[in-house]
Amino acid sequence: MAALAAYTIIGLSLGGIFSLAALGIVLIYRTTGVLNFAHGAMGMFSTFVAWQVFYGWSHPFWPGWISTLLAVIAGLVFAALMGLFLEFAIFRWVRTRDPVVKAVITIGVLLALQSAASLIWKNNQYHLPIYLAPQAATFTIADVPIGANNIVVIVAALLLAFGLGAFLRYTSFGRAMRAVSDSPTSASLWGVAVGRVGAVSWMLGSLVAAVAGILITPFINFDTTSLTLLIIDALAAALIGGLVSLPLTVLGGFLLGLLETYPTIWIQSIGFPRLVALLVILAVLVVRNPRGFAVAAK
Amino acid sequence: MTSRLMVRVLVTLVAFAVLARIPVGFDVGFKFDSGLAVIWAFGLLSLVLLTGYVGQISLCQATFAGVGAYAAGMMTATFHVDYIVAVAVGVAAAFALGIIVGLPALRLHGITLAIVTLGIALVFDRYVFQDHAFEWFTGGTGGWSVREASMFGLQMDSSKHLMAAYVVLLALFCLVGLLMVNLHDSGAGRRFRAIRDSELAAATMGVDLTRYKLLAFGMSAAIAGLGGAFYPLVAGNVSPQPFWLFTSLQFAAIAVLMGVRYVPAAALGGAFMAFVPDVLTRFGHGSLFGHQYEISYDWFQIAVGVLLIVQLIALPDGVWGDLRHRVRHARSAVGALGGRRVKVA
Numbered sequence: 001m002a003a004l005a006a007y008t009i010i011g012l013s014l015g016g017i018f019s020l021a022a023l024g025i026v027l028i029y030r031t032t033g034v035l036n037f038a039h040g041a042m043g044m045f046s047t048f049v050a051w052q053v054f055y056g057w058s059h060p061f062w063p064g065w066i067s068t069l070l071a072v073i074a075g076l077v078f079a080a081l082m083g084l085f086l087e088f089a090i091f092r093w094v095r096t097r098d099p100v101v102k103a104v105i106t107i108g109v110l111l112a113l114q115s116a117a118s119l120i121w122k123n124n125q126y127h128l129p130i131y132l133a134p135q136a137a138t139f140t141i142a143d144v145p146i147g148a149n150n151i152v153v154i155v156a157a158l159l160l161a162f163g164l165g166a167f168l169r170y171t172s173f174g175r176a177m178r179a180v181s182d183s184p185t186s187a188s189l190w191g192v193a194v195g196r197v198g199a200v201s202w203m204l205g206s207l208v209a210a211v212a213g214i215l216i217t218p219f220i221n222f223d224t225t226s227l228t229l230l231i232i233d234a235l236a237a238a239l240i241g242g243l244v245s246l247p248l249t250v251l252g253g254f255l256l257g258l259l260e261t262y263p264t265i266w267i268q269s270i271g272f273p274r275l276v277a278l279l280v281i282l283a284v285l286v287v288r289n290p291r292g293f294a295v296a297a298k
Numbered sequence: 299m300t301s302r303l304m305v306r307v308l309v310t311l312v313a314f315a316v317l318a319r320i321p322v323g324f325d326v327g328f329k330f331d332s333g334l335a336v337i338w339a340f341g342l343l344s345l346v347l348l349t350g351y352v353g354q355i356s357l358c359q360a361t362f363a364g365v366g367a368y369a370a371g372m373m374t375a376t377f378h379v380d381y382i383v384a385v386a387v388g389v390a391a392a393f394a395l396g397i398i399v400g401l402p403a404l405r406l407h408g409i410t411l412a413i414v415t416l417g418i419a420l421v422f423d424r425y426v427f428q429d430h431a432f433e434w435f436t437g438g439t440g441g442w443s444v445r446e447a448s449m450f451g452l453q454m455d456s457s458k459h460l461m462a463a464y465v466v467l468l469a470l471f472c473l474v475g476l477l478m479v480n481l482h483d484s485g486a487g488r489r490f491r492a493i494r495d496s497e498l499a500a501a502t503m504g505v506d507l508t509r510y511k512l513l514a515f516g517m518s519a520a521i522a523g524l525g526g527a528f529y530p531l532v533a534g535n536v537s538p539q540p541f542w543l544f545t546s547l548q549f550a551a552i553a554v555l556m557g558v559r560y561v562p563a564a565a566l567g568g569a570f571m572a573f574v575p576d577v578l579t580r581f582g583h584g585s586l587f588g589h590q591y592e593i594s595y596d597w598f599q600i601a602v603g604v605l606l607i608v609q610l611i612a613l614p615d616g617v618w619g620d621l622r623h624r625v626r627h628a629r630s631a632v633g634a635l636g637g638r639r640v641k642v643a
Contacts, residue, residue: 035409037416093611100355103409104554105610107357107547112603114544119596229543232420235413271425278417282402285410 006145007261013150013219015257016157019250020212021234023161024205026241026249030181031201034091034102035243037231038109042082042206044227045113047213048121050075054130071130075210083206087199095184095198110228117224129217149218156215160208161250168246177201181244233260236277239284256280306479314472318465327580329460331572333532336467337363339568340525341545342553343471343561347478348518350559351487353494354403354511355412358419359522359549364427364541366392366523368435371442371536381449385527392523393516400515404508407497419546427538436538443535463531474521475561490514548599551606557616566618574598 021039028036036042054071086109094102131149139146168174179187180197188194212234213227220226233256240252259280260273321332341359348354366388373384402414426432436442449466481487489510492500501507530536552571557563575598582593613620 035412037412090607090611100408100412101610101614103412104355104550105607107551108603108606108610110603111544111547111551111606112600115596115599115603119594119600225544229420229424232413232417235416239410239413269425269429269431271421271423271429274417274421274424278414278421281414281417285402285406285414 007265008258009146009150011258011261012254013153014261015254016153017212017216018233018237018256019157019253020160020208020215021230022237022241022249022253023164023246024208025234025238026243026246027164028201028205029243031177032091032198033099034106035099036106036205037103038106038113039209039234040231041110041113041228042079043209043213043230044224045117046075046079046082046206046210047217047222047227048117049078050130050214068130072214075214076207079206079210080203083202084199087202091198091202092195114224114228121224130214131218153215156211157250160211161246165246173200232274233277236280239281242288303480306476310472310476314468318468321461321464326460327576329464330532331576333460333464333467335568335572336464336471337525337529337532338571339471339565341522341549342564342567343475343478344518344522345549345553345558346561346564347521348514349553351482351490351494352511352514354514355408356415357412357546357550358399358415360541360545361419361422362392362396362519362522363526364422365395366526367529367536367541370527371437371444371530372435374444374447374530375437375442381447381531385524388527389520389523392526393520396516396519397512399519400512403515404511419543423538423542427541441535441537442530444530447531460532463528467528470524474524478561548602551602555602555606555609555616557618560618560622563616563618
């Protein structure tokens with residue numbers, strides 16, 4: 001029973017990360033019509049920037065929390081700038097193109113980012129994570145010890161999801177973003193700056209991906225490929241939300257996290273969770289009407 | 299029509315004769331690259347059929363090649379069959395997987411199909427090719443090693459007879475390429491292109507969507523698997539690395555970059571994919587103005603990514619397609635100058 005509870009905690013933490021990664025994908029897809037296969041790679045690159053600040057450039061005499069804070073800020077600022085750069089350098093020029101063409105462009109972004117990271121940080125596995133909460137700190141709820149970092153992930157995922165939802169619902173810029181996701185043409189006729197909305201979506205999406213990447217470091221031996229390949233789990237979660245709904249996406253992320261974790265009680269395999277993700281994707285696509293996704297792109 | 303076929307056969311024969319001679323006299327490394335170039339060209343050719351003709355997107359072509367390679371490796375390493383049998387089994391295994399992957403494609407297209415095929419590539423990369431549960435197929439962590447292989451009784455293994463394997467591969471590629479060019483205007487090819495242009499319209503015109511989409515996926519996987527089945531012969535062993543997810547993504551990127559609708563673009567892309575990284579790692583280090591530099595394989599993939607982005611924004615029909623259009627324009631311009639009648643396409 002205690003083991004099951006422990007696996008549930010791991011699954012929920014993993015699910016929180018999937019939710020965060022998927023939120024960015026849904027946000028970008030809704031407002032710009034780009035299904036971003038490079039989302040994992042973007043999160044990976046920002047995470048490595050944070051890691052570089054944390055372990056490479058911070059002074060040993062600084063207290064730990066300053067290094068952590070600086071690393072997280074550096075990672076997030078870099079992520080926002082990268083999102084802006086991608087929008088201005090690439091996706092601004094292909095706004096009217098077919099969704100498939102835009103998706104293939106993100107594959108180019110993925111390949112370039114992945115290789116650039118492996119060029120800078122080599123193909124080593126890094127065992128030095130960025131802990132946002134003290135590593136050894138645990139809470140005990142009903143005799144089940146829960147690591148503080150697990151709680152940080154789950155809370156961060158829920159907070160960011162609700163924050164993003166509130167931003168889209170209650171602010172005027174959020175309203176503009178929803179208008180663009182419904183119809184860019186009529187939104188621009190109503191005076192919405194479509195270009196600015198796209199730029200902000202890319203910035204926000206990239207930020208959320210960086211948060212997901214930084215939060216996952218305590219749970220895996222991270223390297224350039226494993227974070228890039230997080231994309232498939234994020235896409236599975238995003239598909240559960242139909243590529244439009246934020247609450248369903250978050251729910252899907254947590255569900256997928258649990259589904260991928262429980263089999264590891266019996267099956268010791270790196271690859272098996274990926275099979276779970278693929279089966280979830282297939283199940284969602286068979287049950288839902290796939291044409292719904294194509295409509296959402298317009 | 300027949301004269302066009304004659305021209306195509308002649309061009310293919312000349313291309314074969316020239317390309318077969320090129321690696322002679324170079325070292326073993328370049329001979330290996332030549333063999334690899336044809337194997338990758340098969341992978342790209344499979345995308346010409348699937349994406350260029352039928353309009354289906356796939357991000358798991360390296361998986362098909364890998365299944366072909368592992369099946370062929372398993373047949374030679376455990377059953378010691380003649381290599382032609384191993385190739386046949388590899389192609390059949392890839393064809394079967396292609397049909398299975400084609401099943402979800404009956405309901406999906408565009409980005410959802412891309413997601414599913416990406417998932418399949420990842421599952422095969424991380425699970426099937428690397429997990430203990432599939433050791434009977436992958437030969438464990440070391441993979442299969444192919445030392446003594448013969449085809450039609452001819453010795454053909456990587457250590458001494460690399461050129462023989464290359465010539466056979468090249469001949470097969472020329473044959474399949476020629477068949478592909480002819481397929482374009484045949485009845486099946488017209489049905490394929492009707493599906494690409496509009497599935498709804500094709501179905502209305504009486505094209506059996508189920509049959510032709512499954513056929514396209516099966517044939518495409520078989521072409522990729524045919525190249526992959528020769529991998530153990532050329533490289534001497536099979537390992538998961540050459541057929542991992544990033545090779546699939548590179549296939550998609552390079553096929554689109556070179557021109558996904560044209561058969562010669564596949565050959566061009568295969569050579570690009572095999573030679574450029576090797577040349578970079580061989581000659582890409584030294585010093586320039588007293589500054590040490592080293593160009594590694596990573597630069598190749600960065601270049602592929604950046605070139606793909608630039609190409610999709612600037613030259614939507616790919617490198618080969620753009621060259622073709624330019625040559626056509628130049629020819630019609632010259633024809634107009636001479637006062638001859640120019641056919642308006």
